[in-house]
Amino acid sequence: MAKSKTCQVLVVGGGPGGYPAAIRAGQLGLDTIIVDKHGLGGTCLNRGCIPSKAFIHAASKFEEMRHTAEKADMGISLASAPELDMSGLVAWKDSIVGKLTKGVGQLLKAAKVEHVDGWATFKNAKTCVVHTDEGEIEITAENVILATGSKETELPFMPFGGPVIGSTEALDLSELPEKLVVIGGGYIGLELGIAFRKLGSEVTVVEALDRILPLYDKELVRPVQTWLKKNKVTLNLGCKAKGMREENGKAVLEFEDGDAKTHEVEADRILVAVGRKPVTQGWGLEAMGLDMDGAFIKVDDQCATGMRGVYAIGDLVGEPLLAHKATAQGEAVAEIIAGERRRFDPYGIAAVCFTEPEVCGVGLSPDEAKAKGIATKIGKFPLAASGRALSMEGGMDGGFVRITAREDDHVILGIHAVGKHVSELSGEFALAIEMGARLEDIAGTIHVHPTLTECFAEAALAALGHPIHISA
Amino acid sequence: MSQYKYKLPDVGEGVVEAEIVEWHIKEGDTVTEDQHILDVMTDKATVEIPCAVNGKVKKIVGEPGEVIPVGTEILIIDVEGEIPDDVEDQAEPEAKDAEVDTPDATEKKDSAKSEAPEPKSEPKSEPAPKPAAAPSTPALRADGEKPLASPAVRKRALEADIDLAAIPGTGPAGRVTHEDLDDFIAAGGRLASKAGGSAGASKAPRTGTEEIKVIGLRRKIAENTAKSKRTIPHITYVDEIDLTALEDLRAHLNASKRDDQTKLTIMPFLVQALVKALPEFPQANAHFDTDNSVLTQYDAVHCGIAAATPNGLMVPVIKHAETLDIWDTAAEVKRLGNAAKSGKASKDELSGSTITITSLGALGGIVTTPVINLPETAIIGVNKMQTLPRYDEAGRLVPRKIMNLSSSFDHRIVDGYEAAQLVQKMKALLENPATLFMG
Numbered sequence: 001m002a003k004s005k006t007c008q009v010l011v012v013g014g015g016p017g018g019y020p021a022a023i024r025a026g027q028l029g030l031d032t033i034i035v036d037k038h039g040l041g042g043t044c045l046n047r048g049c050i051p052s053k054a055f056i057h058a059a060s061k062f063e064e065m066r067h068t069a070e071k072a073d074m075g076i077s078l079a080s081a082p083e084l085d086m087s088g089l090v091a092w093k094d095s096i097v098g099k100l101t102k103g104v105g106q107l108l109k110a111a112k113v114e115h116v117d118g119w120a121t122f123k124n125a126k127t128c129v130v131h132t133d134e135g136e137i138e139i140t141a142e143n144v145i146l147a148t149g150s151k152e153t154e155l156p157f158m159p160f161g162g163p164v165i166g167s168t169e170a171l172d173l174s175e176l177p178e179k180l181v182v183i184g185g186g187y188i189g190l191e192l193g194i195a196f197r198k199l200g201s202e203v204t205v206v207e208a209l210d211r212i213l214p215l216y217d218k219e220l221v222r223p224v225q226t227w228l229k230k231n232k233v234t235l236n237l238g239c240k241a242k243g244m245r246e247e248n249g250k251a252v253l254e255f256e257d258g259d260a261k262t263h264e265v266e267a268d269r270i271l272v273a274v275g276r277k278p279v280t281q282g283w284g285l286e287a288m289g290l291d292m293d294g295a296f297i298k299v300d301d302q303c304a305t306g307m308r309g310v311y312a313i314g315d316l317v318g319e320p321l322l323a324h325k326a327t328a329q330g331e332a333v334a335e336i337i338a339g340e341r342r343r344f345d346p347y348g349i350a351a352v353c354f355t356e357p358e359v360c361g362v363g364l365s366p367d368e369a370k371a372k373g374i375a376t377k378i379g380k381f382p383l384a385a386s387g388r389a390l391s392m393e394g395g396m397d398g399g400f401v402r403i404t405a406r407e408d409d410h411v412i413l414g415i416h417a418v419g420k421h422v423s424e425l426s427g428e429f430a431l432a433i434e435m436g437a438r439l440e441d442i443a444g445t446i447h448v449h450p451t452l453t454e455c456f457a458e459a460a461l462a463a464l465g466h467p468i469h470i471s472a
Numbered sequence: 473m474s475q476y477k478y479k480l481p482d483v484g485e486g487v488v489e490a491e492i493v494e495w496h497i498k499e500g501d502t503v504t505e506d507q508h509i510l511d512v513m514t515d516k517a518t519v520e521i522p523c524a525v526n527g528k529v530k531k532i533v534g535e536p537g538e539v540i541p542v543g544t545e546i547l548i549i550d551v552e553g554e555i556p557d558d559v560e561d562q563a564e565p566e567a568k569d570a571e572v573d574t575p576d577a578t579e580k581k582d583s584a585k586s587e588a589p590e591p592k593s594e595p596k597s598e599p600a601p602k603p604a605a606a607p608s609t610p611a612l613r614a615d616g617e618k619p620l621a622s623p624a625v626r627k628r629a630l631e632a633d634i635d636l637a638a639i640p641g642t643g644p645a646g647r648v649t650h651e652d653l654d655d656f657i658a659a660g661g662r663l664a665s666k667a668g669g670s671a672g673a674s675k676a677p678r679t680g681t682e683e684i685k686v687i688g689l690r691r692k693i694a695e696n697t698a699k700s701k702r703t704i705p706h707i708t709y710v711d712e713i714d715l716t717a718l719e720d721l722r723a724h725l726n727a728s729k730r731d732d733q734t735k736l737t738i739m740p741f742l743v744q745a746l747v748k749a750l751p752e753f754p755q756a757n758a759h760f761d762t763d764n765s766v767l768t769q770y771d772a773v774h775c776g777i778a779a780a781t782p783n784g785l786m787v788p789v790i791k792h793a794e795t796l797d798i799w800d801t802a803a804e805v806k807r808l809g810n811a812a813k814s815g816k817a818s819k820d821e822l823s824g825s826t827i828t829i830t831s832l833g834a835l836g837g838i839v840t841t842p843v844i845n846l847p848e849t850a851i852i853g854v855n856k857m858q859t860l861p862r863y864d865e866a867g868r869l870v871p872r873k874i875m876n877l878s879s880s881f882d883h884r885i886v887d888g889y890e891a892a893q894l895v896q897k898m899k900a901l902l903e904n905p906a907t908l909f910m911g
Binding site: 340341342343345347406409410411434435436438440441 | 618620621622623626627630631633644645646647
């Protein structure tokens with residue numbers, strides 16, 4: 001006979017959607033259980049955002065040292081080239097992941113949330129059986145928050161295994177692949193592809209569309225393209241992977257270009273980064289009777305599913321598949337269950353690409369605004385004119401900050417940036433959108449010198465026609 | 473560069489003063505000829521004052537609520553170059569100040585579309601005033617656009633069950649601020665909480681007050697009704713009218729009317745009953761000039777019809793009702809009612825009545841004590857028509873369509889006996905509707 005438990009709130013999935021939902025529910029005094037099998041923190045902490053950023057940082061550091069060893073710079077020289085020990089890199093990355101996931105456990109505990117380590121399978125919308133190392137536990141909840149997240153999409157003709165890897169495995173390699181082929185020119189493929197290039201791999205990208213980073217406009221992507229070209233990353237755009245065979249211990253990827261001509265490229269590893277899909281199988285979703293919206297679970301603006309008391313958040317409910325969106329939804333749902341009036345209605349969700357250089361943005365691009373028939377004022381400020389950018393070896397990569405505002409009332413519609421370190425500007429960008437800022441609000445806020453944030457204010461001034469540090 | 477001194481133009485025959493209701497410009501604004509710059513209130517109507525020249529506003533004289541005589545200087549406008557001939561009489565060349573700020577083209581407000589009713593070619597005089605539309609409110613965001621508000625304001629609004637899109641924002645670019653939300657709630661804007669809402673919701677005491685300056689039309693109404701009640705000894709006489717026959721006739725006429733004829737209400741019958749009755753009671757179709765102790769009795773019947781409008785009570789006037797047949801009367805009643813409600817009634821259409829009919833019939837009520845519309849001597853009040861039991865000649869109870877008329881008269885001029893006779897005359901006409909149409 002299985003043990004049984006009841007609770008007011010059951011959270012399934014301990015990722016960046018689930019654990020904040022559980023913490024907030026606990027803070028609000030709700031009797032809360034969180035079930036998670038693959039380690040608290042979910043994809044974000046264990047296999048996604050955090051480890052990839054650690055990996056990218058290490059790769060950048062390695063590359064800088066390699067450059068310095070080749071040629072002294074800033075009066076700094078290195079006697080010999082740096083050496084890379086992949087297992088050391090992975091161990092350092094794992095230590096960060098370990099610190100953070102342990103932290104999540106402590107935070108849950110402090111919020112009086114019970115963590116059940118196991119795999120939940122629902123019998124009906126409010127009851128699940130959790131398979132733990134100590135046996136089965138049946139949990140019946142008044143409210144359920146589904147936060148099972150997403151996983152990497154495989155190519156049906158090239159499943160993961162052998163030389164074919166996904167992003168998770170790419171972060172855990174014990175040896176640096178000499179030749180890496182990346183299928184997918186989106187942000188995951190490029191972030192990792194660029195990092196491997198910095199570590200010394202020969203990198204080839206195969207992308208079905210005729211451009212990389214399709215979520216961003218061409219102007220924003222251009223500095224990334226320039227870096228890829230300069231660093232000899234081969235881009236095969238408009239090309240479709242067709243299959244893979246192994247030859248002399250090496251993998252050979254076949255792909256077809258736009259003219260249906262077949263090409264081959266040799267690889268030690270093939271990284272498939274063609275997207276992510278919601279995890280909707282293997283945990284009894286079919287027993288819950290929920291409405292679907294394509295591959296995703298259908299929810300309203302309170303993240304409520306068709307079933308009373310059952311909520312779904314994060315990657316399970318649709319684009320954008322971003323950790324911070326999941327977190328915001330998780331907090332909102334906990335408060336809704338506690339009886340507060342909340343709604344998930346952001347005016348914008350910022351997104352960041354940790355490519356080289358970084359790209360970030362929120363809201364409408366000039367083209368998108370135009371497509372909506374809105375007359376705009378655009379302001380652009382190059383990082384090359386920022387003292388702070390130059391002092392951090394930035395500014396020479398073609399980076400800039402760009403503001404798109406309504407022409408009539410100057411309300412800001414979108415803010416985008418590309419360049420070294422610009423990811424840290426994204427918070428202010430999001431704030432400006434949420435507060436309904438106008439160009440004058442940004443221009444009228446004194447931005448600290450010397451920081452990159454000055455570029456934001458200058459872009460606003462540029463849109464108003466009178467920037468200080470570039471000629472209007 | 474010259475200076476143009478703009479004086480309050482003559483806004484209507486016999487009007488010697490007007491009250492400033494709202495300025496649509498401020499000092500420093502660029503103005504264009506015919507631009508709607510000011511609303512003033514005369515005895516009857518709100519009038520839009522257009523600008524006479526192109527230029528830049530240098531000085532504005534007069535605050536909303538101030539009553540100013542016609543001809544008072546209200547505006548000084550810097551005009552570039554010569555002042556057009558037709559307005560020259562108000563202009564004085566400016567001696568000094570050669571290098572003055574030129575009007576900033578980018579600041580130019582959308583100039584009001586030229587709708588002045590009078591053709592430009594008319595000699596001299598300011599552009600004609602025109603009745604004002606309802607005062608504009610702060611702009612709301614366009615349909616489909618999210619209201620501009622910070623997350624904290626949005627959260628408060630959601631908690632209070634308020635749709636932010638319904639609140640005009642006073643912040644930059646129409647942003648809804650915390651204060652806007654406070655004001656909206658204080659004004660009772662909170663939506664009724666949904667059924668089955670939170671159980672703890674209790675009734676909050678109403679503690680707010682709001683001070684509203686009584687200006688414009690409201691002040692006119694206040695002054696006129698107070699003066700009427702203060703100076704006129706009202707005598708109010710009520711009798712019931714049996715409209716059963718008239719209602720049959722009305723139903724028949726409406727069923728058989730031509731498409732171009734206006735559907736008949738009871739009002740045109742009342743007007744025509746007055747037209748028929750008044751020649752015998754000229755003292756009830758008259759103006760009493762108390763200052764000179766003169767009573768002017770009119771042959772014509774200019775019948776005022778009191779109308780509730782979004783801005784308050786207005787009385788459009790059917791001129792020479794004695795020249796109209798029942799259909800024309802109906803059309804005129806309808807046209808004037810719409811004009812008054814939409815604020816489009818002209819000054820002329822809102823003045824000159826010799827007697828007034830007021831109807832609250834649609835709202836029910838059995839008796840009213842109408843207040844006479846100065847300087848008239850009588851007002852006819854219409855109450856709700858109801859089907860009520862009455863005895864017929866054989867002593868049987870029968871359903872009859874009964875409506876009360878509550879009419880007030882100036883007892884200084886109209887004796888109670890005469891008042892009753894007038895009402896009885898109308899009663900006879902309305903109860904025997906064929907007599908309305910006989911010579």
